[in-house]
Amino acid sequence: MTDLLHGRRIGLLTASASRLGGGVFEAVVVQADMIRAAGGEPVIIALDDAHTAEDAHRFAPSSVLSSKVVGVPQIGFAPGLVQQLLDAELDCLHLHGIWMYPSRAGAVWARKTGRPYLISPHGMLDPWITARGRWKKALARAGYERDSWRTASVLHALTEREAKDIAREAGRADSLVIPNAGPDCSGQPLVPREPRVLFISRIHPKKNLSPLLAAWGDLAAAGALPPGAVLTIAGWGDPGDVAAFEAELAQAPDSIRFIGPCFGAAKAEELARARFLILPSLSEGLPMTILEAWAAGAPTLMTTECNLPEGFAAGAAMDCGMTRETIRDALAHALTMPDTEWLDMAGAAQTLAAEVFSAPRIAARWAEAYAELITAASETGSGGNSR
Template sequence: MKILHIVEDFSVKSGGLRTVIANLDFFLKKHGYDSYILSSDQEKEDDIFIVEASNGWLYSKEWKPKINHIVKTYHIDIIHIHGVWLCPQYVGAKYAVQNNIPLVFSCHGMYQPWLWKKGTLKKKIYLNLVSKKWFKKANIIHSITDNETKNIKKYFPKNSYFEIPNLISFSENSNEFKADGKYIFYLGRLNKTKGIDILIKAFAQLNNKNIQLKIAGGFNEYKAELDKLVHELGLSERVSFLGEVKGNEKTKLIREAWVMASPTFSDVIGMVNLEAALNKTPMITTHKTGLKEGWNTNGGYLINPNIKELTAKLKEAISWNAEERKLKGEQLYEFAKQNYSWSEQFYKWEELYTSILKNKVHVK
């Protein structure tokens, strides 16, 4: 079985999307399948196919020739589209349908209701007049949570669906938590969707002046708005923006955090949540992620994205002693290992791809 993944951006800037696709590619190869990735951007260490396109829609006349070259050269059996809004996904889906190549379509949370609040008219026009014609002919639409399935069905009611959550690789983790100082840690894109302003306002409600808030994510225009909020709340000495972090630096920051928080308005599992669990760090996030409710009773917290609920959970977290904090992290690790592990769940991807090859006819 040979699979071509098409994604707009495979660089670190794409956040959790890169992690999801990189892991899927790795485990496919590990189990003896041929897997290839086509994108407009990558990291230096990556070995993938690239079409250079830097305009807003990532338009390039090279997308179709490159896809055709990969398909013909490597005898591709399945094209898997990741994402919804840009040229590579549109061209890839159109090519698959026109050449009768089985098509998988993963939205990765990009049709979630919250994300339609901005640019609604343009998105509806693009969906209905440009992309929907091809996306609706996917053999299977992959969804990450039950809520995402319900949301996507509003746009593609006749398609077949296959639900597989985001997953992460678990190994025996001997990390021993070091209780040297306390900080709350946010890791992710600086974006209004992520509720970072809520986190800063909730942090301002804490009475403990010794605890810090560290925010990691690539700087952009939204940072100026967050800087202003931090200054207005008198938190300049206690809140730090770290910029983009990765590799060992990122792992160290996660492991040594007292607690992590991501009060997002829209997400589907969220890789940052699984990374926290992997490193035995308690994580406060929201019901909007679609995480299993057991997260709430196994070392993590699920809240609604508002200041009141987040403040309450942060106060509870900073009241733990070191042993309680360590136990919470270990509980979350075990819960996530059982429910979101590649070793436990990869068989679902095999089932998805195999089912497509048994019936190569596109949805009409």
């Protein structure tokens, strides 16, 4: 790996450096690894939450700098955050996620230092997201988001589709398009797996779990599930969303099991046992859980809103649609698929993970992007550390 970032301190700013951040948290963990691989030093800075200390080991050997939130948690106002950023002596700051106070803090840091400031919205400018909580987002736009978007050196899009969302919302057509990087592949599946389908993500309306439960229930009622078929749902979320989901689950067949939050070795084990991962989402950025599944040799049932058309093109994924009927048909087809066909899909999934979404390949692109931004700022006489 190149040493393009040798001696450079890259700040990774996010609202949550813990499991509460969901896929954004996982993406930041991988981003820190990629910065280290390029010779740089990642500096993780986040709002303090209930799991920040518990999950800090995920960034080792880097430490996590957390800032206490005052007032409404959904806004995330942290009065000490700007000074914490300034004291960190960063060469570049990369914000992951928007719609909270870190956007304001990042823009203030950028103006005070003149150093590069990048923003990764992580799908948070998707029309499904922007249509929810309109008045809150209108206040955020007026209060700090538009200023943050204007101040940024560049906005980062995970896909060309997200670049269009950024252009529509932020008025900027100069997005840097780099996908998420997946984990290293595990051993290639040599024998077919049991009929286990896995959902692992946040429990949230956009994940579209109600039609999934109904579709599985239809197959169970019709006796159309193969012997031993199990749908495992692993997830976490706001108490209200989890309570609503559990109320629906109470009416579901026994072949659906809810195991709650699932991380680390337990998550790896579930992925390694899954015949398919399913994600019938209404909105996504570029879901890390699908990249993790592909690396583990699990093909996916997903919607086009997962923004991974490469999976369909390569034969690593099938479109499950968003309705009870389309999800039911996709599950029926997947669970009766010949073993040889499934092994081909599993191989295609791991090929995608090892090539298109490999961490070394994506890390090299990020190293070049960070280095170019830091160099450009230094040449204007405003950027770069003088340590």
